[in-house]
Amino acid sequence: MKKIVFFNNKYINSKNAFISYEDRGFQFADSIYEVIAFINNNFIDLDFHLRRLRRSLKLIDIKYSFNKKNLQKIFKKLIKINKNKKGLIYLQISRGVQPRNHSYNKNLKPTIIIYTIKKNLNENLDKLSGKKAITYPDLRWKRRDIKSVSLLPNVLAAKAASKKSAYEAILIDNDFVTEGTASNIWIVKKNKLITHPANTDILKGITRQSIVKIIKKEKLVLSEKKIKKSELFIADEVFLTSSSSFVTPIVKIDNKLINKGRIGKITYNLAKIYNSKFQ
Numbered sequence: 001m002k003k004i005v006f007f008n009n010k011y012i013n014s015k016n017a018f019i020s021y022e023d024r025g026f027q028f029a030d031s032i033y034e035v036i037a038f039i040n041n042n043f044i045d046l047d048f049h050l051r052r053l054r055r056s057l058k059l060i061d062i063k064y065s066f067n068k069k070n071l072q073k074i075f076k077k078l079i080k081i082n083k084n085k086k087g088l089i090y091l092q093i094s095r096g097v098q099p100r101n102h103s104y105n106k107n108l109k110p111t112i113i114i115y116t117i118k119k120n121l122n123e124n125l126d127k128l129s130g131k132k133a134i135t136y137p138d139l140r141w142k143r144r145d146i147k148s149v150s151l152l153p154n155v156l157a158a159k160a161a162s163k164k165s166a167y168e169a170i171l172i173d174n175d176f177v178t179e180g181t182a183s184n185i186w187i188v189k190k191n192k193l194i195t196h197p198a199n200t201d202i203l204k205g206i207t208r209q210s211i212v213k214i215i216k217k218e219k220l221v222l223s224e225k226k227i228k229k230s231e232l233f234i235a236d237e238v239f240l241t242s243s244s245s246f247v248t249p250i251v252k253i254d255n256k257l258i259n260k261g262r263i264g265k266i267t268y269n270l271a272k273i274y275n276s277k278f279q
């Protein structure tokens with residue numbers, strides 16, 4: 001079936017959405033992106049995603065202005081013409097096209113692509129299942145808070161995970177957990193929820209932010225601190241969060257079972273509360 005994408009201000013057949021070989025996104029990964037889950041016309045945490053998009057653009061000095069109303073119109077149109085009900089919106093903005101040079105010219109025209117991917121989301125609690133993860137070295141740069149498309153270390157880690165039939169790779173930097181290749185990582189120990197502080201070492205996930213709010217509302221105990229790799233294996237529960245996976249329990253890491261391979265109570269309850277906004 002024909003797929004329509006929004007490419008540089010036009011709705012076109014995806015087969016015709018070509019970028020120049022001189023696009024800086026292609027040459028240097030000089031580009032940022034956002035991923036937003038949708039169910040019907042409900043865009044999950046849209047305001048927070050747009051705020052992070054503005055921040056990423058600003059931090060890498062790409063001048064591209066947008067407003068929420070227009071973007072929402074584009075998203076709705078794409079969902080309608082592609083007959084999508086549930087899935088993910090990908091929005092990517094690169095600095096634009098320029099003859100190859102590491103340093104960028106001023107006033108380039110950014111390249112923008114927005115497309116939808118039909119996907120079953122993890123909103124159905126009855127289908128919540130515990131996943132396997134591996135640990136893998138974190139080989140990334142030092143500004144992981146910017147949602148840049150420079151994802152080669154994540155790609156290699158994700159491939160290592162899929163080779164072992166694992167759902168996610170948990171990245172380890174100097175013996176500490178940072179995050180997953182496309183998710184934030186949490187542990188539960190003695191009823192306390194622990195996750196990496198939102199600094200430049202990780203991407204501050206929008207789902208992470210929602211879970212922090214739920215934790216506070218439910219008066220659970222939260223500690224934003226670094227987790228040692230060894231703490232993963234003795235955690236009572238481990239789970240990951242992301243826009244595409246919501247709250248996903250991890251029940252096995254590197255062949256070691258977590259919580260005897262069962263979904264933990266706190267993880268399940270957080271998933272239940274988080275998912276309730278999509279019912």
Ligand SMILES: Cc1ncc(COP(=O)(O)O)c(C=O)c1O
Nearest residue numbers: 182183184203205206207242243
């Ligand atoms: C490296 C990384 N960390 C965390 C996340 C989770 O962020 P969010 O909850 O905003 O999807 C993602 C999402 O793709 C990611 O790529």
